[in-house]
Amino acid sequence: MKEYVLKTNSLTKSYHGVKVLDNVSLAMEAGKIYGLIGRNGAGKTTFMRIAAGLAFSTGGHVELFGKKGDKLLEAQRKRMGCMIEYPGFIPYMSAQENLRYYRIIKGIPNVNVEQELLELVGLGNTGNKKAKNFSLGMKQRLGIAIALLGEPELLILDEPINGLDPLGVVEIRNLLNRLCDERHMTILISSHNLPELYQVATDYIIMHQGVVKQAVTLSELEEKCKHHIFIECDQPEKLASVLETQLGTTNYKVMPDKRIKLYDYLDNREAVSRAIFDNGIMITEFSIQGDTLENYFISVIGGEQNG
């Protein structure tokens, strides 16, 4: 039987009778980067907090590395590293002193790991500067370094690129990819920056109002977000007929607003435009488009009104 790093079964959480997680069942495999997507209040952080032991579910259960039950989960959490909501650090200590504090707690004897981690997250030259004087991006990096102490097998990061400058975003992205590839680390990452998430995650979990709307792999998502010719015209019904009879394709979709997405002829757009012109159809838009993760996310959670 396959052992999952993190598995939840009908996980439910209510606050004052309001369900913030509703029967969430997920299974995460080792060595993958899971992107957790959802609007504010979708239940992403609550899910992470329950996995980390900071909150308790009102129904269902969590399994970590195949183990469940409070005591066993507690022991398995030693294999985890977390940064949920805000990085946790002692403000009057330097970055290295903060890492030392956590290193002592985790019982890691190797002192060198402090500097190695600081170098890894780009805080190698912060010296005695106190963490309270760090920029938001530096605090995020420190939070990631703390989460990486002890080489966790599961890394949970809630909005880790908040406050990072563009270069920092790239560095953290590369770091996460490297950790996944080289150390076979499983990473659960939530972010509002969907294009950024698109460049990191290998799997996506879309949550909305406490429910997992969809869990897809990157290849499935790419298939769903595939590129198309986007056509807006005065006679969409006639255009549909032309596509089928003259261009011989049914690989198109008429949107509710009557605009058409054509998934064929991407390399031969001239044939399409000629057919449209020959049939006297007036086009107002003709462009190559592909669903972005954002658009796809919006469509999954229920359209523009929810986006």
Place this chain on the structure above:
Amino acid sequence: MVNMIRADLYKVFKSTVIRILFAITLFCSLMMVLFAYLIPKGSLGGEYTGLGFLFSDMNTMSILGAVTAGIFICGDFENKTIHNIIADGGGRGRIIVSKSIVFFCSILFIILPYALVTIIAVCTGNKFDMGSVSIGFLNILSKESGIELSASVLAKLIVVAGTLILVHLSQLSLCLPIAFAVKKPILVVAIYYAISILSGQLSSLASRSDVVNNILSLTPFGGNRMFLTVQSGTGELFKAFAVSIVFGIAVVIVTYGIFRKTEIK
């Protein structure tokens, strides 16, 4: 758990706050001795006893002990270090025990000036007295100063001082459940100070009510716990010791009960 204690001690003694608190108690203990010296000499009028009491251990520790809990326990919630410890598999029971031990170590550190200054002052052979407001170390200073000092008296003085520290620790242990429950330093200080004032009122009520007296005597706030001197009997000292230990442990267990299923925001 040993790792947690080591790490928290590292954290506490890296903080300038603990050094400031130590400096305050050192200053206050010296001021307490100065007032207790000048008042019986007549250099200061009797009306200054109230001001002198403000520097006493009973008064300062009620505030500074709660400040310590507020900063080092509530602070862990505010800067989210406690979140990381739980997420890293640190059991809540171990967290409570280690934080309690480190809290008691911190209190021990900041109360030490009172014990040392009092013992040294008694050893000088001078007369110190602060009258009716004398309580805690100020009471030892008032009652024991001027006595003939022998090795056995000095040894008992140290034992009494040690027991009094334990009574202080036991009283201040109430800051633990408050800190874990309210998680706001200012509230911990306010609530604990209110409790210490209330305990004073209950003590006077205990002299008129056997029921209140019996209940209070099971706590470090009751009996003559804060009025221990070299004249106190071994039984009285042992009772103060035992009650303080049992009460402290009970409070730690209550704290665990509060924190065991608390959601960490």
